[in-house]
Amino acid sequence: MHNNKSLSRELSLISLGLIKDKGDFKLNKFQIEEIFESALDSLINHCRDELDNCESELENASQKILDSELKEGVNSSFSNIRDDLKKSLAKIEIVMNTLSVSLDFPKLIISSGQMDIREDVNDRVSSIINNLKIIDSDIDQVMDGWRLKRLPRIDRDILRLAYVDMNFLSTPVAVACDEAVNLANKYSDTKGRKFINGVLRRLQTVKLQ
Structure with missing residues (x-):
């Protein structure tokens, strides 16, 4: 539900x-x-x-x-x-x-x-x-050799929403990650889901400056 x-x-x-x-x-x-x-x-x-x-x-x-x-x-x-x-x-x-x-x-x-x-x-x-520039640059920092702009648009937006949850809306990190994973399961492909999972784990340690 x-x-x-x-x-x-x-x-x-x-x-x-x-x-x-x-x-x-x-x-x-x-x-x-x-x-x-x-x-x-x-x-x-x-x-x-x-x-x-x-x-x-x-x-x-x-x-x-x-x-x-x-x-x-x-x-x-x-x-x-x-x-x-x-x-x-x-x-x-x-x-x-x-x-x-x-x-x-x-x-x-x-x-x-x-x-x-x-x-x-x-x-x-x-x-x-x-806040697109700061959000994208913070996510880029944990992309592990990748660039956010190389990801499909839907995957970029799922990560941006998770970032906003964690850093702007005081959503508990675990909830923000679960919700992002649910969106990835519905809207992304297998490769995208794996990638989003990895970035989310690293993003947990990055907080808004």
């Missing part, structure tokens, strides 16, 4: 992706609010897609079960039928897990109307765009 802070972080991440990645601009609150609305639309559309995918996966799985029942009368071996059923049931289990996450989305839509979430996203996004 999304708690409000997790939802704020996710919406902040999507919002950041809609902003040019440059340190020489300022956005006012109204512009950030517009970006927030686009981010919310994008998240809700993602959920609708997930639900549509679940529906078609369930239809496929139930069709396979029907097919295997029909095969029972034909000269098909029991072990083949059992394998088909196992695969279908495994598919249904994955779909049910996805559904249990997606069914929280009515709550997401209601929560998103709450001012505290909008304020929180505004604070996070403003903190990043107004």
Whole structure:
């Protein structure tokens, strides 16, 4: 289940992706609010897609079960039928897990109307765009021979959000890291997740000067 802070972080991440990645601009609150609305639309559309995918996966799985029942009368071996059923049931289990996450989305839509979430996203996004140079340079210092700008945009933004949590919003380090890892699991790839984990460990020791 999304708690409000997790939802704020996710919406902040999507919002950041809609902003040019440059340190020489300022956005006012109204512009950030517009970006927030686009981010919310994008998240809700993602959920609708997930639900549509679940529906078609369930239809496929139930069709396979029907097919295997029909095969029972034909000269098909029991072990083949059992394998088909196992695969279908495994598919249904994955779909049910996805559904249990997606069914929280009515709550997401209601929560998103709450001012505290909008304020929180505004604070996070403003903190990043107004302090981008110092944030990026501090993260660069713990990048171990890499440069932040070489990372995919989504990975950069996940690290920036974690930095803001630790240094601007007094979030406990363990919570900031857990939340960043959750975002990486959802939005990054395997390589990105590993890299983010390593940088987060080193970032824990760096505090805002």
